[in-house]
Amino acid sequence: MFKRIASNTARTALTPVLAFTIFGLAACSSTPPTKDDTQARVDAAQATLANFRRDPDMTWFRDHVGSAKALLISPQIVQAGFIVGGSGGSAVVIARNRSGTGWNGPAFYRLAQGSIGLQAGAQASEMVALVMTDKALNSLLATTFKLGGDVSVAAGPVGAGTGAPVTADMIVYTRSKGLYGGVNVDGTVIDVDEGRNRAYYGQPATPVDILVTRSVSNPAGARLAQAASGAVASGR
Structure with missing residues (x-):
């Protein structure tokens, strides 16, 4: 279970404000994204997926990635601040195609979370979330939603003894410096x-356009789709 840093009431009140701040600062301080920049993020997501796929403790992940309707992959979530802090990052999503034999995407998203707590220093984590339900997939097709609020989340089982059923809209794996559960994602706002x-x-x-109808495409995105197909094959 994810560690709760603040009460639900406090988090609900603060998250939209801090999320808006993180998104606003990013928009003001960064240069417009380029195709090379976005491709670098896709390549980083592919490397993250490969890291999780090869991890010997990720048996449950490999066994169930084939049941996922989509994958949300964030190569780096940065958690920083002192007393009042937050976390943020970027992510890409690939979704099952209509035939169920391959993947569409990637689509790009931003992540932000506000929290109260002592968070001295900074911490970076990587994340892969298995999107298990139509509810979660439909939320990704909308503009903005919140993990743990609009969509239920559960921490992905790690290591031995992971045979117990896990039920949630999203099964989330995070890792920081080789340790699992590197960042709390409950309350994270996901924005297109x-x-x-x-x-x-x-x-x-x-x-x-990207994940359902595929009315747009970029051939370079095929490498991430192939990596996802490889992850599914390794779990069979």
């Missing part, structure tokens, strides 16, 4: 990154 989607596909593109 329209700028990076536009940069990667050369035109405005919604998650539905």
